[in-house]
Amino acid sequence: MSDDSRRDETDAPLGATSDQPQDRWTQGPEVAPRQHASTTAGAAGDSAETLRERQRLAQIEMMDRWVGGVLTEQRRSRRWKLFFRLLLLLVVLLLVASVVYNLYWSDPADAPPAQRHLAVIEVNGVIASDSPANAERIIKGLERASASDSAAAIVLHIDSPGGSPVQSQRIYAEIMRLREHSDKPILAVIEDIGASGAYYIASAADQIIASRASLVGSIGVIYAGFGFQDAISQIGVERRVMTAGENKAFLDPFQPLDEDAAAFWQGVLTQTHQQFIDDVRAGRGDRLSTQSEIFSGLIWSGEQGLELGLVDRLASLEEIAREEVGEASWEDYTPRLDPFDRLTRRFTQMAADALGVSASNSPLRYQAE
Template identity: 40%
Template sequence: MSLMIWTTMRSAALGLGNQIGVIDVDGVILSAETLNSQLRKFGDDSSVKAIILHINSPGGGAAASQEIYNEVLRVRKEKHKKVVASVESVGASGAYYIASACDKIYANNASVVGSIGVIMEWTNYGELLRWAKLKNVTITAGELKSAGDPSRDLTPKEQAYFQSLVDNMYTQFVHDVAVGRHTTEDKIKPLATGQVWTGQQSLPLGLIDKVGGFRTALIDTARDAGISGEPSIVRPARNRRGLLAILTDDGEDLFPNPSQLLNHAPGFYYMWK
């Protein structure tokens, strides 16, 4: 019993029971796996009283952004922990999608926020094939099976088909932001033009909750979580790849195969460009 009391007192003195978990959301979001794993870890850790997503991202893949959005909502609901977004320079499109799932969104006056919209894109290399006197041969079953073939232009029917997919994803984006921001789709739609606003402009539009940097978000979150004094910050451990791992893999990360550039299917993105 005395050992347990001593351990509890020591943990409290070190601030181990009053930590704020900080997860960096940097760069283009291509996968939800790492961020969701970090959210789950902090959500399950009783010493972590709240989580801050420190965002500096233009967004990324539509599905990946959506997965992280849903994980934020799950942690808030099931683990009863506050999750707060702090936008540094950019919190746009898919990154804003994620932020909208948080309890609060903070941004600096000059931060870039918003860009609610969808992009579908791929590279059409048909002219390159013709220049090289190469001909793409495709055999399909299904009228739209080869829609998006990068060796040719879209037909009107294919254009309408892809537009319907983009429109559906756009509707999902608007709906989820409205749910996350506790408002209606009718109020979000006029803001869902794909454009961005500064943090200063975003506040009266209801896109963020408070103008302020990471420090402001940290102190406010700590107080809301019942932490007095200077909060202790904990970040996920970085996954460092050793030299042996780099030398023994297939080298694709270091020296991409140029042929892979011609092997990408059309992508759907919540991303500001």
């Protein structure tokens, strides 16, 4: 038998004969198996040196991947650092621009127009030391308006429920001073509401003007708090308060308010209320009605207020402007708020509203509820 025939018999599959037809799926040239991506396993017959070289290459590849990941993370970290640095730089630039703007660019009231006009000071929102309607800002606007030669009248444009007694008293005193020393009429024009501390301010003006549906009055003082003495015992919390002075913590909401403390605090409220009444009477004079309900804390419409002497007439700011200067236009003398200060105040007010607390520093309020 020749070598070729002997090779054919050897290569034939088990159980097959040379007479049987060959299967095209099992017969044919041998295909090399797919090489695995990893080179660490090596191949049969590789020497120890080859295997070590393959392992070294695999380690180098792993190290390259690790170094690549570290570099990617560092680049990402540098990008974030750059972003925050740019953000900080932007904030600083805005702060500097705000300071420069307020120092070198004047308010509209610093350069009033030559033609006659109404000098308007806005009293918007709660009257408090930390709100836009604070005494310092409004008094500054009053001083600017009083110094303007072309201002036909000073107008307090009020849309406020009231607020701090002290801030209201400061503004009231300044308006009363201007009534004596300024030749310009001072008008209080009430929009939606001019109640409590806002009415306190308005009562110092020469005239109070409102719309028929405006809310005016609410001449009273309020203190509001909570009593948690029962709740704190139910949840098992011990209240620890140390004072020097036996009545220092008499308004502590976690302690019951005894009769003596309540009587004392009511006396403070009554005295503050009497200050309110006296100043309103001084400002309004005999225009006020003699009805005792005026000082009971009730709030009235503009139309009702006209009958009670709380309001002098019913008109709008546009009508007043036409009467005084011939056209419905005016100049705003309210000092500008710093942009950052405005943002801070708004955030503080939003936080106070969300927590349900008053933004005023005083526990007493001339404020409509």
